[in-house]
Amino acid sequence: MSTDVTVLDQEFTDVIHAFFEESNSVLIVNPAPDVFQTIMLTAASFNDELPTLQVLADPNVLKASLEDFILASQVADLIDQGSLELRTTTDIARTSLLVSDDAIVTVVTLDAGLTGLRSTDDELVENAQSTFFDDWEDGDAFTLRTPPLSRIQGTLSEEFGDEVEGDFTMIVESAETIPEEGGDLDEVALALLVAANNEVLLYDISKWGEDIGLASKATFSRTKTQLEDRGLIETEKVPIDVGRPRLRLLLAPGDLEDVDSLAVSSS
Known part of the structure; x- marks a missing residue:
């Protein structure tokens, strides 16, 4: 040899x-x-x-x-x-x-x-x-449960428009790491913050997340509450024809004023 x-x-x-x-x-x-x-x-x-x-x-x-x-x-x-x-x-x-x-x-x-x-x-x-x-x-x-990034980006664009997808992609590209569910600012929290930056309904973003396998609606709801407790997001009620009002997500006024500052805080 x-x-x-x-x-x-x-x-x-x-x-x-x-x-x-x-x-x-x-x-x-x-x-x-x-x-x-x-x-x-x-x-x-x-x-x-x-x-x-x-x-x-x-x-x-x-x-x-x-x-x-x-x-x-x-x-x-x-x-x-x-x-x-x-x-x-x-x-x-x-x-x-x-x-x-x-x-x-x-x-x-x-x-x-x-x-x-x-x-x-x-x-x-x-x-x-x-x-x-x-x-x-x-x-x-080995089974990986995380959905592909291209599927996340594509469905965000289809469901909510290019601006929402662009905000999410900017944060992902600017951050060195994003911990999986349970971290300080995991992917569910980032999705909610991007949704709040674009005034998306909690129902819509949580349904999207569950449909693509990112996390359950319960996880989105729990994370929303945690972000509210930290003073990062707020909600306002949106009446619908039948049933309880839906909640619109909004960024709370303060240090985190837009998605650009979110990108900095997560990197």
Whole structure:
């Protein structure tokens, strides 16, 4: 077996990008959280045709990484497009690897940054494929409940107009992370604040959120109350022909006066 190994002296995102360009399929084995995040975000922004991506990871890594709504919704897009499949195993104690038909990249940390050791040695690649694809076949499917970001954006535009969708997208793009349900300003709170900025009815935004699988109406109602208690939103009653009046969401006067200040506060 030859020692055809190259240290990739470039940004890790460039390593991933180049590996995607030359591969038809990539098996990502045991990614650490920062490795998983970097690979997924690179895949989400990849402009050319993606190879088929298969991730075999510790379940705790996936659960922890996908608590961030921004990452989870983009990973959901990749799954929805048929470009990505996630599986888990606890029987894996190896470094992070990327394996294609022709090469293998071992991810290493140098000077507090990520880089890779790339090998095209036929025997090494063949052994890695044989070992890790068997592990892949034995892995458990990982279910992601977060809806795809493109579905969220598209349905917001369809239901409420481009301004509401634009406000939501601006916040998502300006924030580094958005914690999943239960965080300080999770995706439900942000949806409600964007709705308030555009004076949308609570009934309409909560029905939209439940229909696309973002959260239940009860979660929207509970989060609305929490935002009211914090002085971030207000409501006004809107009479309807039959039944109880609906509630229109409004941003409360004060520090949070528009969606631009919301983008700053969530970043």
